[in-house]
Amino acid sequence: QVQLEESGGGLVQAGGSLRLSCAASGRSFSSYGMGWFRQAPGKEREFVASISWSVRPFYADSLRDRFTITRDNVKNMLYLQMNWLKPEDTAVYYCAASREPYYGGTQYSEADFASWGQGTQVTVSS
DSSP states (O other), rough: OOOOEEOOOOOETTTTOOEEEEEEESSSSGGGGEEEEETTTSOOOOOEEOOOOTOEEOTTTTTTTTTTEETTTTEEEEEEEESOOOOOEEEEEEEEEEEEEEEOOOOSGGGGEEEOOOEEEEEEOO
C-alpha cells in the first residue's frame, strides 16, 4: 500500500496558475502509474491526468492545453501544473497510485487506481 498526501491547493484568480504536489511513501514509487482526479461540488469525481511508470503522460481532452503532469522518481513526488485557471476548475484535487506495477496501458479510470490521497482544495475566483 502507498500513502499519498497532496498539497499546493488554494485560492487563485481566474487566469492564474497553481502547482499541486503529491508526496508518496510506502512502496516503490517509480514502478507505479500515478494520476490526478478532481471532484467539484455536486459532481462526480473526474479524471484529470495520469503518468505511467515509464513517464508517459495522458490527459483529459479538455485539460491537455492548460495542465501538465510530471513526476520525480528520486523525490517520490507527483506534480500537476495548472495554468490559465478557470472558475470551473474549482474542485478538490486528488492524487492516486495505480493498482499494479509496470502497467503498460493508459490509465484514466478510478478503477485503475488503488490508493488515494485526502485531496487538496483548489478555488478559482472569477
